[in-house]
Amino acid sequence: MLRRTEEENELPDLSAAELGVVAHLYRGEVYRGTAWRSRLDNTTNWSIVTMGIALSTTFSSRDATALPLILIGLLLAVFLGVETRRYRYYAVWTARARYMETHLFAPLLSGGRQDPRWRTTLAAEYMHPNHFISLFGAAGRRVRSTYIWIIGIQTFAYFGKLAVHPEMATRFSEFVERATVGPIPGWVVLCCGLVYNLGWIALAVASFFYDQHLHQKHATDDDPVLFASLKGNSFRGE
Secondary structure, eight states, rough: OOOOOOOOOOOOOOHHHHHHHOOOOOOOHHHHHHHHHHHHHHHHHHHHHHHHHHHHHHHTTTOOHHHHHHHHHHHHHHHHHHHHHHHHHHHHHHHHHHHHIIIIHHHHHTOOOTTTHHHHHHHHHSSSOOOOHHHHHHHHHHHIIIIIIHHHHHHHHHHHHHHSSOOOOSSHHHHHHHHTTBBHHHHHHHHHHHHHHHHHHHHHHHHHHHHHHHHHHHHHHHOSSSTTTGGSSHTTOO
C-alpha cells in the first residue's frame, strides 16, 4: 500500500523537466484507471444482458419455466467474481492518480506547502505495488453499487413468475409447488433462494461496516495508508 517511509530528509525541489515527467506519469495513471473502469462497465453490461435474456425467456409464454432466472444467479456470481478482480486493479491506478492530485496538484493550485514525503511514498508504491482493497471489500462495493439492484430484479421477477404463470396462484402451497425443479421440492428451491439473497445482503452490509472501520482507522493513523484521502466516490468507483 501507499505508505510514507521513515525517511524525514528534505528532498530537492522538482525541476521543470521533472515536473513534466510527473505530469505524464499522472496522465498515464488516469488513462489506466479509465481503461479498467471500462472493463468494470463491460462486466456489468454482461450481467444486464444475460438478465434480459433470462427475463425474455421466462416470460415468453405462460408455460415457460422459471429455471433461467435461477441459472442466471450462478452467472451473476461468476460475473461478480470477474468484476471484483478488475475493481482491485482499477483501485490501484485511481488511488495513485488521486494521491498525486491531493499531494502535488492541489498544493500547487492553492499555493500551499507541499509535504516532500509524498514523493518517497509514491516511489515506495511503485517499487513494491500492492492492492488497496481486499477481495471481500471489492466484492462488497460492487454488490452495493450495482449487483444488489440486478439481484433484486431477478428475485422480484422469479417470485412474479411463480405467482402469475400459468395462472394466478390462489394458495401458498400452489406457489411452493411451482418452484419445484425436477426432483428437487419447491420448498428446497425457495430456501436455497432465501440463503442466496441473504448472502448478498450480508456481504453488502458487512463490507460497508468494514470500509467504515478502515476509513476511521487510517484517518487517525500517524502513518496513513491514504484511505482518508481516498474516500471519495472517484476512488471507490461506486
